Amino acid sequence: MKRHPDAASRLATEVVAPSPEPSRLGMLHFERLNETGWPLLYLDPNCEQQLGIAANELCALIDTPYARLMEPLRQQALHDSIQQQLGQVGHYSVRYRLNTPLGQLQLIETGETLQRFGKELLSGYLLVEPRETCQTERLEAQDANQSEHLLRSRAQQNLIVKLARQRYKATNPHQEAAQLITQAACEAYGLSRAAIWQLDGTKLVPIASYITDPQSSQYPPEFDISGFPAYLQALHSDRAIDARDVQEDPRTRELFDTFFQPFGVRSILDASIRIGGDVVGVLCLEHKGEPRNWHPDEIAFAGELADQYAQVIANQQRLSLTHTLHLFQRAIEQSASAFILVDRNGVVEYVNPSFTTITEFSSEEVQGHHLTELTAMENLSTLLFDTSSVMADSNSWQGEFRSRRKNLDPYWGQLSISKIFDEDGELTHYIGIYEDITQAKLAQEHIERLAYTDNLTGLGNRPCFIREIGKRFTQDPDTQQCLLLVDIDNFKRINDSLGHHTGDKLLISLAQRLRNGISREALLSRFASNEFALLFDGMSPTDGQVMADQVLGIIDKPLFVDKQLISISASLGLACSPQHGKDPATLMKHAGQALHKAKANGKNQVQVFTDALHAETNYKLFVENNLRRALVQDELEVFYQPKLCLRTGKLQGLEALLRWRHPEKGMIRPDQFITVAEETGLIIPIGKWVAREACRMGVKLAALGRGTPQIAINLSPKQFSDPELVDAMKNILLEEGLPAELLELELTESLLLEATEETRKQLQGLKALGVTLAMDDFGTGYSSLSYLKKFPIDVIKIDRSFIKDIPDNQNDMEITSAVIAMARNLKLKVVAEGVETIAQLNFLRHHNCDIGQGYLFDKPIPSGELLGSLERYPHWL
Numbered sequence: 001m002k003r004h005p006d007a008a009s010r011l012a013t014e015v016v017a018p019s020p021e022p023s024r025l026g027m028l029h030f031e032r033l034n035e036t037g038w039p040l041l042y043l044d045p046n047c048e049q050q051l052g053i054a055a056n057e058l059c060a061l062i063d064t065p066y067a068r069l070m071e072p073l074r075q076q077a078l079h080d081s082i083q084q085q086l087g088q089v090g091h092y093s094v095r096y097r098l099n100t101p102l103g104q105l106q107l108i109e110t111g112e113t114l115q116r117f118g119k120e121l122l123s124g125y126l127l128v129e130p131r132e133t134c135q136t137e138r139l140e141a142q143d144a145n146q147s148e149h150l151l152r153s154r155a156q157q158n159l160i161v162k163l164a165r166q167r168y169k170a171t172n173p174h175q176e177a178a179q180l181i182t183q184a185a186c187e188a189y190g191l192s193r194a195a196i197w198q199l200d201g202t203k204l205v206p207i208a209s210y211i212t213d214p215q216s217s218q219y220p221p222e223f224d225i226s227g228f229p230a231y232l233q234a235l236h237s238d239r240a241i242d243a244r245d246v247q248e249d250p251r252t253r254e255l256f257d258t259f260f261q262p263f264g265v266r267s268i269l270d271a272s273i274r275i276g277g278d279v280v281g282v283l284c285l286e287h288k289g290e291p292r293n294w295h296p297d298e299i300a301f302a303g304e305l306a307d308q309y310a311q312v313i314a315n316q317q318r319l320s321l322t323h324t325l326h327l328f329q330r331a332i333e334q335s336a337s338a339f340i341l342v343d344r345n346g347v348v349e350y351v352n353p354s355f356t357t358i359t360e361f362s363s364e365e366v367q368g369h370h371l372t373e374l375t376a377m378e379n380l381s382t383l384l385f386d387t388s389s390v391m392a393d394s395n396s397w398q399g400e401f402r403s404r405r406k407n408l409d410p411y412w413g414q415l416s417i418s419k420i421f422d423e424d425g426e427l428t429h430y431i432g433i434y435e436d437i438t439q440a441k442l443a444q445e446h447i448e449r450l451a452y453t454d455n456l457t458g459l460g461n462r463p464c465f466i467r468e469i470g471k472r473f474t475q476d477p478d479t480q481q482c483l484l485l486v487d488i489d490n491f492k493r494i495n496d497s498l499g500h501h502t503g504d505k506l507l508i509s510l511a512q513r514l515r516n517g518i519s520r521e522a523l524l525s526r527f528a529s530n531e532f533a534l535l536f537d538g539m540s541p542t543d544g545q546v547m548a549d550q551v552l553g554i555i556d557k558p559l560f561v562d563k564q565l566i567s568i569s570a571s572l573g574l575a576c577s578p579q580h581g582k583d584p585a586t587l588m589k590h591a592g593q594a595l596h597k598a599k600a601n602g603k604n605q606v607q608v609f610t611d612a613l614h615a616e617t618n619y620k621l622f623v624e625n626n627l628r629r630a631l632v633q634d635e636l637e638v639f640y641q642p643k644l645c646l647r648t649g650k651l652q653g654l655e656a657l658l659r660w661r662h663p664e665k666g667m668i669r670p671d672q673f674i675t676v677a678e679e680t681g682l683i684i685p686i687g688k689w690v691a692r693e694a695c696r697m698g699v700k701l702a703a704l705g706r707g708t709p710q711i712a713i714n715l716s717p718k719q720f721s722d723p724e725l726v727d728a729m730k731n732i733l734l735e736e737g738l739p740a741e742l743l744e745l746e747l748t749e750s751l752l753l754e755a756t757e758e759t760r761k762q763l764q765g766l767k768a769l770g771v772t773l774a775m776d777d778f779g780t781g782y783s784s785l786s787y788l789k790k791f792p793i794d795v796i797k798i799d800r801s802f803i804k805d806i807p808d809n810q811n812d813m814e815i816t817s818a819v820i821a822m823a824r825n826l827k828l829k830v831v832a833e834g835v836e837t838i839a840q841l842n843f844l845r846h847h848n849c850d851i852g853q854g855y856l857f858d859k860p861i862p863s864g865e866l867l868g869s870l871e872r873y874p875h876w877l
Helices: 047-051 072-089 133-142 144-165 173-189 229-237 253-263 296-334 353-359 375-385 438-452 462-475 491-498 500-517 541-556 584-600 611-632 674-680 683-703 717-721 725-736 749-753 757-769 786-790 810-825 838-846 863-872
Strands: 027-033 040-043 091-100 103-116 119-128 193-200 203-211 240-243 265-275 278-288 338-343 348-351 396-404 410-421 427-436 481-488 523-528 531-537 559-561 564-566 570-577 606-608 636-645 651-662 666-668 710-714 743-747 772-778 795-798 829-833 851-853
Touching: 027 103, 047 119, 072 091, 072 296, 173 193, 173 203, 173 278, 173 296, 229 240, 229 253, 229 265, 229 278, 240 296, 253 265, 265 296, 278 296, 338 353, 338 375, 353 427, 375 396, 375 410, 410 438, 438 462, 462 481, 462 523, 462 531, 462 584, 481 500, 481 541, 481 584, 491 500, 500 523, 500 531, 500 541, 500 559, 531 541, 541 570, 541 606, 570 584, 584 606, 584 611, 611 651, 611 674, 611 683, 636 683, 636 863, 651 683, 651 851, 674 683, 683 710, 683 717, 683 725, 683 743, 683 863, 710 772, 717 749, 717 757, 725 757, 749 772, 757 772, 795 810, 810 829, 810 838
Parallel strands: 570 606, 651 710, 710 743, 743 772, 772 795, 795 829, 829 851
Antiparallel strands: 027 040, 027 119, 091 103, 103 119, 193 203, 193 278, 240 265, 265 278, 338 348, 338 427, 396 410, 410 427, 481 531, 481 570, 523 531, 559 564, 636 651, 636 851, 651 666
């Protein structure tokens, strides 16, 4: 039997005819981005026949020209429908209208998703539904009004297409679009005036207007509509305000007197301009004359014009945002700072070229890797994810971090890192920005070394010591610490005699000896020129004193410098915490006070701080501060103690004695403030003041005509540091008119013992003036007979310490008689101080002492009482 194969056994290619090409069926292939703006990447060139527009005019990412042909209010709804269909079935189909040069067309768009260029695209076909032209022609023929409506609609559609295809200038597209739309509206509607206003809160600010009636007034610069709630509410709630008669319409009635009547406006059609549902402006179309009924297509057209302007604003915002994003991207790519973007789990998503420059890691080597895998970012991982890190409770952090490059070289970075949150407040990323500050860090360390290191000895300097002692107190404020200040005695003498170069070498050798002789844990610094500071942790005051004695012994050993042995000594001040101070400043102050006391007590010794020492220092400070004021405010006084000739009993002279009458402390003795005056240099102006007062008193006494007693004043060794001393004395004598022979200057033994060549010249200059020079307190110091020969001394004054125990102390009697005999042999006058008894007077007379002074004759007398007190002395020399 002959076999006939059935259709099932045949190949599909033999049964099914080839599918027709979609383009032959009138379908237009497209590809576009899956965005609300319908940005087309490709469109079938046959679109020009069906839509009246070339494909290259519709395919553009800027301005989205295809979307501008659509109904703006439906774009978002269509996009949402597409996304929903794609999520459910993987493809979609939607229907919408386009305003084209050929009129309003109905299109069906169908497509599916496509991944290309790393982005999600939509690919599919557009189908233009056929128009019922015959029916339209019959309706136009049947109804003239409908024909007019269609003509108007065609004109409106052509205008929309024109606006959609308009390319605005980049300088001010808002203004250009507003001018074009207002002009087109006036021409399309036959209006006298149209305007676009920007809504700023409750104020309307004009953007552009078009006026066909030359007699129409211009708009005000701005218009506040807060007082017109009905219009404001309608603007926000309605798509358009179509008022046939603005005087009657409740939405516009309240504006009639203020805004419409002055301009002759009778009817308005206002369409709100919205972006994202928010009213940002209003398109105002105004009609003069009789009330006008607005047709529905006119109302819709006004809305489309408003939407066109909103589209321009949206496009400009998008362009601005795109430009900003591109600019920001270029800024990051070209920034000298490194940028790193890390997701919430610590995986690197992005680094810029500067990151590679700094770390030497390429972007491929770090992107997609966890921070813990990158040696360059180990510390950053700890900062971000350690629960004890500051980032655990903060949204940002700034600071320095240390890391390594790819070649393991260390580097320093200045990092600023912040958290990034999404719209729901959830953490998504970290953004880090940092710079390589290695060179700056090295420079800073170098500067710090220079700032905190003594260039001569290599030890820490004073700022370094202050910083370190502050750290130790901060770390453990209750620990026992001993601070020892060491000052090399008479170091100036070494510099002056051996030279500063040798002095520097001596300090270097001493610093090395101290460093080797004490514990390495002790802090040693060069505190000043010839002063060192040592700080010992965990040491009691007793142990501190033992250590101070050891340091004194270390310094006492001679140093071999410049091929010679140099012996030095030092004064040491010791203060211990917490007994002598619970903070660095107090401890250093008290150690300094102890050091000054050690130097004042003769040097080459250790002085431990005591409360009494602190009180003494405070008292000296009080004296110094008040003594400066005393000289200006006449608190100083001169008292005078008579000196009598022991042979005749006549008044031979007076010694001027300085006193200080403090307004609060009362009378202050000279021994309580003279030393301070010498230390501060105030003794120089005070000494000149005393000399002038004494000379004035001498002139007053001579003017009485009873005799010419000599006035004696004391000169401090510190006054000889004044190079103008001789000239000052000369001027005082001349200005006050006192003969020089009536002035006696009392000098101390210490001045003559330590006198320099300059001092010797000053003494000769004073002697040349004609004054008398007296040696005060003879025998109390390191008496040397040589200076009696070396200097022009006229008088020797025996100190009261040798007189007070006469006649009970045989040694004092022998010394006093010997001094008197020596002075007479040298033809020097002798004055005995402190004569208080008849026995002392008889002893002095017996040994031919010239002059006596003491309470036996008179106490020191205030200058104001002197003339009256001297009445009891009938005989004057």
